[in-house]
Amino acid sequence: MNTVLAQWRQRHDVTLPRLLGVLPVLVLVLMALCPGLFTGLDPLAGQTGERLMAPSAAHWFGTDQFGRDVFARIMHGSFSTLSAAMLAVAISLLVAIPLGLAAGLGGRRLSGAILAGADMVLAIPELFLSLSIITLIGPGAMHVAFAVGISQVAGFTRMIRTEVVRVRATEYVEAAFGIGSTFWQVVWRHIVPNSLAPALSLATLRLGTAILAISTICFLGYGPSPPTPEWGLMITEGRNYLATAWWLTTFPGLAIIFSAWAATLLSRAIRVDP
């Protein structure tokens, strides 16, 4: 048993830093799936007698203008942010994988056209791109995820294409052609798995970027509407009490930072070095 475990650890290069790197994201996922484990308080129902109370033993992160527990709202808010960020990255990958493969495998014209298109899109700052999409489809939690996902497609496409081009030039691909494999056999057996693994670990890194982009758009007011517990929206609402209740804006911000860093740590932990 022990040797099996040791073999598995060796094969997957499982080290303590790697395990620790996965931990923050596990905490986040647990928070999003069962917020009840962390807090017994309702994120939506406020106690009228407990408005704008500073952090205390009863309310770790204080209470807001409706007497709602800020800690409970942050725990419950993790679902909205995390699911939107994952949806955004999934949408980017869904569109970018075929485009990136086509740009890496296709002829000069096709790959030139895709790369030129990506360059044009990359000239527009991502925030402007996602705000344009929001203008088009209207605000809302899912719409924000869609807008952020689409605005990251160009970057993902170039990233995947770079990996495909790198794998295509390796000796094992040349050898596979040498023993008579067809083009599609080589693509499926060698190029797709070997180029997508590093691309996926980079995609994890983009999860952090997506979390920041989503909370920014929600802060600007185009995400879910109140009383939904959403971190960016909580900060917008807390701005009205800037001078008196610092905890309303400080803690949701720390939650955003924690999750962005957690995504970065995860991508380092699962990084597949090419």
Add this chain to the structure above:
Amino acid sequence: MTRYILSRAAQALLVLWGAFTLSFVLLQVMPGDAVLIKFQDPELGLSPQQISDIRASYGADESAFVQYAHVLGRTLAGQLGYSIETGVPVSRMLHAAYPTTLRLAVVSFGGAIALATVFATAALLAPLRPLRAGLRLVPGLASGIPVFWLEIVAIQLVSFHWKLVPVVGVSGWMAVLLPGLALAIPISAPLTQVFLSAAERVMAQPFIDVLRARGASPLRILYAHVLPNALPPTLTISGLVFGEILAGAVVTETVFGLDGLGQLAQQAVANQDVAVLQAIILISVAGFVVINFTVDALHPLIDPRIRRTQGGGAA
């Protein structure tokens, strides 16, 4: 050399045209035509005849292709159209708003350069390897901090708590001081990262060891030898930095209540005022393209190696 510059210029124009077309397709061709959304409101009490007149005056009743040709034509002539929300020429709105954003950009860009210089020097020259390695992680961590949160904390601490810089009832450069410095932190992060990795590649080269053996001081090696070699890769992201500052202005001007281009963009999204939003996107793309072209054109002057490879005529 001329061929190199011409090909870069053609590429720049192509990107500008492509981004213009993309923003047009996104904002003006897709369903939900903004004029209709705004004037269909029953409270305005407009008859269908009046609405179609208004749509005709904005050109919204034409086919997508005719609209595109029209918008491209007038944009090339320097006409940015009219705001659907207020009816004011977009160029006039931009003219009123740009000084604030320009000041904000100057402060945040200057602040970012200063911050990146100080920080990179510290990260490269600090004693003890663990300390250097720790400092090396800071820019990556800093880019995980949301700008709007950083700015809100800055208001709370710097302005309300320590009472150092006022944010209420201020104008001109004073109004952009704190916002600009707060925005400088996320702007400096990518600059520092790119510069540090370029600097580390340079410092691994043998000529640095030679300089060290000859007794050059670490500061002299850094500023006289590493800096000129590590600067070109850093310059290549300056177009990106411009876009980041303009996008950062949307958030920053919202937090601090400044009336610049960012605020204009934010209101344009809220009111579906597509002409205004498209004009601001066009400004950001034009800035990106012009800066990238300038950097590309200057590159051979800064880096003799590129001059040599371009000299053969290959583009």
